[in-house]
Amino acid sequence: xxxxxxxxxxxxxxxxxxxxxxxxxxxxxxxxxxxxxxxxxxxxxxxxxxxxxxxxxxxxxxxxxxxxxxxxxxxxxxxxxxxxxxxxxxxxxxxxxxxxxxxxxxxxxxxxxxxxxxxxxxxxxxxxxxxxxxxxxxxxxxxxxxx
Amino acid sequence: xxxxxxxxxxxxxxxxxxxxxxxxxxxxxxxxxxxxxxxxxxxxxxxxxxxxxxxxxxxxxxxxxxxxxxxxxxxxxxxxxxxxxxxxxxxxxxxxxxxxxxxxxxxxxxxxxxxxxxxxxxxxxxxxxxxxxxxxxxxxxxxxxxxxxxxxxxxxxxxxxxxxxxxxxxxxxxxxxxxxxxxxxxxxxxxxxxxxxxxxxxxxxxxxxxxxxxxxxxxxxxxxxxxxxxxxxxxxxxxxxxxxxxxxxxxxxxxxxxxxxxxxxxxxxxxxxxxxxxxxxxxxxxxxxxxxxxxxxxxxxxxxxxxxxxxxxxxxxxxxxxxxxxxxxxxxxxxxxxxxxxxxxxxxxxxxxxxxxxxxxxxxxxxxxxxxxxxxxxxxxxxxxxxxxxxxxxxxxxxxxxxxxxxxxxxxxxxxxxxxxxxxxxxxxxxxxxxxxxxxxxxxxxxxxxxxxx
Numbered sequence: 001x002x003x004x005x006x007x008x009x010x011x012x013x014x015x016x017x018x019x020x021x022x023x024x025x026x027x028x029x030x031x032x033x034x035x036x037x038x039x040x041x042x043x044x045x046x047x048x049x050x051x052x053x054x055x056x057x058x059x060x061x062x063x064x065x066x067x068x069x070x071x072x073x074x075x076x077x078x079x080x081x082x083x084x085x086x087x088x089x090x091x092x093x094x095x096x097x098x099x100x101x102x103x104x105x106x107x108x109x110x111x112x113x114x115x116x117x118x119x120x121x122x123x124x125x126x127x128x129x130x131x132x133x134x135x136x137x138x139x140x141x142x143x144x145x146x147x
Numbered sequence: 148x149x150x151x152x153x154x155x156x157x158x159x160x161x162x163x164x165x166x167x168x169x170x171x172x173x174x175x176x177x178x179x180x181x182x183x184x185x186x187x188x189x190x191x192x193x194x195x196x197x198x199x200x201x202x203x204x205x206x207x208x209x210x211x212x213x214x215x216x217x218x219x220x221x222x223x224x225x226x227x228x229x230x231x232x233x234x235x236x237x238x239x240x241x242x243x244x245x246x247x248x249x250x251x252x253x254x255x256x257x258x259x260x261x262x263x264x265x266x267x268x269x270x271x272x273x274x275x276x277x278x279x280x281x282x283x284x285x286x287x288x289x290x291x292x293x294x295x296x297x298x299x300x301x302x303x304x305x306x307x308x309x310x311x312x313x314x315x316x317x318x319x320x321x322x323x324x325x326x327x328x329x330x331x332x333x334x335x336x337x338x339x340x341x342x343x344x345x346x347x348x349x350x351x352x353x354x355x356x357x358x359x360x361x362x363x364x365x366x367x368x369x370x371x372x373x374x375x376x377x378x379x380x381x382x383x384x385x386x387x388x389x390x391x392x393x394x395x396x397x398x399x400x401x402x403x404x405x406x407x408x409x410x411x412x413x414x415x416x417x418x419x420x421x422x423x424x425x426x427x428x429x430x431x432x433x434x435x436x437x438x439x440x441x442x443x444x445x446x447x448x449x450x451x452x453x454x455x456x457x458x459x460x461x462x463x464x465x466x467x468x469x470x471x472x473x474x475x476x477x478x479x480x481x482x483x484x485x486x487x488x489x490x491x492x493x494x495x496x497x498x499x500x501x502x503x504x505x506x507x508x509x510x511x512x513x514x515x516x517x518x519x520x521x522x523x524x525x526x527x528x529x530x531x532x533x534x535x536x537x538x539x540x541x542x543x544x545x546x547x548x549x550x551x552x553x554x555x556x557x558x559x560x561x562x563x564x565x566x567x568x569x570x571x572x573x574x575x576x577x578x579x580x581x582x583x584x585x586x587x588x589x590x591x592x593x594x595x596x597x598x599x600x601x
Binding site for chain 2: 051054055056057059060065067068069092093103105114115117118119121122123124125126
């Protein structure tokens, strides 16, 4: 299981319309539904919001990684959205959020999925990766930046 | 030599922050040329788990977690603890703080461990310990005042109107007399909050009146607590009458029902059990007394202030209310030897201990003479399989000797500080001998098991 199996160009948008966290979750969640990774959007978003309520997932450097584990998720997947402006999202370092990774993990997810998610989380801590994501011109560029 | 750090990261869902924090720490450490090993406790489970060797070699520990992380294995290490977000935001600063952190001194650590244990205690154990902790002041004051009254001559207190008699009344009735009701009352308080106090104390009073002692009080306290807890939950009154529930309904039903159950059902069997226990304990001599002391002693050392230790302690303390004083003596002596023995061990074989442990040894000595068994925990946490058997051996022997010498102790706490007061303890010389022997055995056994530090 690699990160490539978690994120595909069809779950990437470089024109995220959302202005607030809940809107971003819904907008990216819809991509995950379309790709077949999430079966019940409302149930899944409930898990995401519950996690967000425990503490912001806007981890700084302009990145937010809302995530949820739910039985409404049929397979682990990630959606990515980049905003042309920025979102009103209370972040750890006070920087505005420009990029959102919405992570979906199935209940009792197989270790391999979770491992791939953990690798993705680690990647985001590297400036060069974030630079590539910010300058990506196509969804395929985004996926490649994470390889 | 390059500095070495260990860290643990953890977050609520364990999907992202745990790993981002780990990566941030590793990156920042590499930039500073500091070696770091990060254990991630995420949804995959614990990965890259820190070994005892890792922890021993580390200069400091970082815990970046929003979920509970057990700190016992890091006892004695310089430690910085922050939320997981802090590590993601400022890993470099966190590493600087960890490198500058100082090892906590033993007294601080012990205090922290005690607080943590208190917070973790749940269920019946928590309720019992709440009751015992409220009972202790009455026991201490009562025991010492009675002991002082004996200083006027062992028969002096028998004559009404004398000062000795007054002290004896204060200690015996106002002090010891409240032990059992307070124990029961605050067990119930722990279960049912304020409405539990009155029925609990009533149950304790009734148990006391028939000689059901601390066993009756424990049963009565739990009965009163759960009864009132459920009455409070089930009884629903119109809003206008809700105000009379805490001042009329709950006290009346709580005290009434608890009292009736105590008098008609529980008192007789509990008093019989208590009398049986008392008779058995007072008739104990020779071999069986030694066995009891041995077991109580080993229990005191086994978890150093944990539930097993507290069970033995509550047993010794509760019996004071029934004028049985020998187990209390054994329990306190055996609770003093673990830290004392480790103190002696660090003096006898300094090469087997790290510099921090030798420093901690001195503090352990002070905690030991004050009967704070928890002083042994940092040593036990660092090396449980060598330390715990050693302290159990020493404590068991001390407990056995104390029982064999028939030492009586009238106060439940205080270590050596209460011993000089006349009549608080009988047979002081033999009591001191029992403590010294256990201390020496602890030190010799632990040093026999430990190897030299290189």
